[in-house]
Amino acid sequence: MVVDPLPLQTFAELFPNGVSRYAVGGLLVGLGAGIIYLGTGISAGASTFLESTLSYVSDRSRFRRYVGSRDWRLVFTFGIVLGAAIYAATLGDAWTYTTDVQVWRLFGGGILVGIGTRIGKGCTSGHGVCGVGSASRTSLVGVATFLLVAIGVAQVVAAMGVSP
Amino acid sequence: MAAANRHPAFMPLILVGGLIFGFGLAYSHMARPEVVLDFLQFEDFGLVFVMFGGAAVTGLTYLVAPRLFDRAPLTGDSFERRLKSFDRNVLVGGAIFGAGWGLSGICPGAAYASLGVGNVTILWALAGMFVGAYLQGYWRSRDSARDAAVAGTRGDD
Numbered sequence: 162m163v164v165d166p167l168p169l170q171t172f173a174e175l176f177p178n179g180v181s182r183y184a185v186g187g188l189l190v191g192l193g194a195g196i197i198y199l200g201t202g203i204s205a206g207a208s209t210f211l212e213s214t215l216s217y218v219s220d221r222s223r224f225r226r227y228v229g230s231r232d233w234r235l236v237f238t239f240g241i242v243l244g245a246a247i248y249a250a251t252l253g254d255a256w257t258y259t260t261d262v263q264v265w266r267l268f269g270g271g272i273l274v275g276i277g278t279r280i281g282k283g284c285t286s287g288h289g290v291c292g293v294g295s296a297s298r299t300s301l302v303g304v305a306t307f308l309l310v311a312i313g314v315a316q317v318v319a320a321m322g323v324s325p
Numbered sequence: 326m327a328a329a330n331r332h333p334a335f336m337p338l339i340l341v342g343g344l345i346f347g348f349g350l351a352y353s354h355m356a357r358p359e360v361v362l363d364f365l366q367f368e369d370f371g372l373v374f375v376m377f378g379g380a381a382v383t384g385l386t387y388l389v390a391p392r393l394f395d396r397a398p399l400t401g402d403s404f405e406r407r408l409k410s411f412d413r414n415v416l417v418g419g420a421i422f423g424a425g426w427g428l429s430g431i432c433p434g435a436a437y438a439s440l441g442v443g444n445v446t447i448l449w450a451l452a453g454m455f456v457g458a459y460l461q462g463y464w465r466s467r468d469s470a471r472d473a474a475v476a477g478t479r480g481d482d
Contacts, residue, residue, distance in 0.1 A: 175370045178354075183371035186353020187378025190434075193346030194379070195386035200338045202390075202397035204383075204407035205346075207434030211458035222469060223462035233339045238437050240343020241350065245441025248351035256443025262358045262430055264449050270429025271436075271450035273421050275457020278433060280465075281418020282409045285432040286346075288419075289376045294383030295406035302411065303419045304376075310423025315365035318428060325359055 193244075194290055197237075204295070206287025207241070208278035210234045262325045266318075281307070332399040349379075350438035357439070358430030358447075365427055425457075 165173070197205050213227035213234045227234070249256050260267070278284040281303055283292060288307075292300020353375045354360045364372040390397075391404040409415070426432055431439065431450045439447040 177369055178371060180371060180374050183353050183374035184378045186349045186351075186355065187375035188382055189349025189352060190346055190375065191349075191379035191382025191386075193342045193344070193349060194383050196345070197339060197342035198383065198386050198397075198404075199390050199393070200342075200397060200399045201335065202400055202402035202404050205339075205342065207432070207437065208454075208458075210437075211433065211454055212462060215455065215459055215462060219459070219462070221462050221466035223466040233336060236336055236339045237343040237346075240340045241347030241434060241437040242441040244344035244347025244349075245351035245356055245438035246347075246443075247344070247441075248348045249442040253351060253442060258357065258442055259444050259446050260358050260439070262362070262446075264446070267358070267429050267431065267447065267450040268453040270425040270427075270431065271453020272457040272460070273425025273428065273453075274432060274450070275425075275454035275459075276461045277418045277420070277422025277425055277457075278454075279418070279458050279461050280414050281420075281422050282415055284422065284434065285376065285426075286379075286434045287407070290379035291383050291407040292409070293376070293380035294385075295387055295408060296384070297406065297408045299409045299411040299415055300407070303415050306416055306419030307423035307426060310420045311427035312365050312367075314424050314427030315362055315430070319362075319366050325362060 190286070190290060191294070194286070194294075198291075204287070204291040205237055206283055206291060207238070208274075208284040208287060210238045211275055212279055260325075263323070266323070277307070335399045338399060346434070347438045347441055350435055351442050355435040355438065356442050356444065358435075358450075361426070361430040361432075361435070365430070429453075 194205050197203055209227060212224050213231035216224035216228050216231050283300065283303060288300040288303040293304060350356055355375055361372060363369040387406050396403055429450055431447065433454060436447050436450050
């Protein structure tokens with residue numbers, strides 16, 4: 162039996178699916194945000210869309226502030242959906258995937274994501290990609306906070322036997 | 326910037342940027358909550374490459390853009406980095422977001438992409454996100470209205 166050298170074994174344990182899909186995907190995410198910034202000076206985040214879209218149906222002052230940007234945020238989000246659909250149609254699995262994560266986790270987690278990203282001034286794209294790219298100390302602290310709490314919660318939920 | 330005097334290429338550029346962004350999210354498998362949960366449970370560390378791969382490209386763009394143009398060509402706005410003020414909200418909101426992300430394995434951008442790859446079940450997460458965003462907006466609009474009333478003439482920020 163041929164045994165892989167230790168560094169290769171460790172690598173395979175840390176990255177059972179390799180790294181190229183993640184690295185290439187990440188570079189594309191950065192490229193998408195980058196060309197928008199290059200053309201417009203806008204640092205595009207994904208979670209503001211939630212509030213800006215609510216301004217179409219609610220007069221609350223908190224949402225009114227996004228009236229000026231709500232149309233392009235709708236287009237940006239539509240682009241994300243369409244881009245992912247193009248992936249599914251070409252390199253992906255032609256829309257056969259659906260998640261097995263339980264509905265209560267998706268809905269309950271979604272509520273917390275909606276509250277937290279808007280109070281915390283950003284999500285994984287605003288803080289994680291654009292903010293970290295800006296070397297913003299606020300974003301680095303934000304990312305560290307949500308990453309640590311997410312790891313803790315996911316581990317506790319898994320330890321309680323919930324899967325997936 | 327008023328919608329009426331936008332550059333004609335503004336919306337097309339936003340759309341193309343969104344397309345690449347969404348394609349990348351799907352390509353990286355971030356549109357699958359299972360993959361994110363695997364990361365959070367230390368079973369596959371690939372997500373690190375997505376976030377920092379993305380941040381490396383935007384970081385380069387933040388560096389290069391002001392050297393290429395005086396102002397953003399399509400808006401005339403100056404190039405600024407994404408800097409937000411730090412306060413308690415960043416910690417409180419970050420912790421609430423983290424709890425939701427750890428519970429569901431999905432974040433806003435990845436949820437839109439997940440819908441694109443045909444995962445209709447993710448509508449539960451999207452519905453939750455809208456409910457959450459509405460709740461915090463409801464509370465905070467009420468708080469700022471009350472603060473404004475206390476302060477007399479001061480309006481909402």
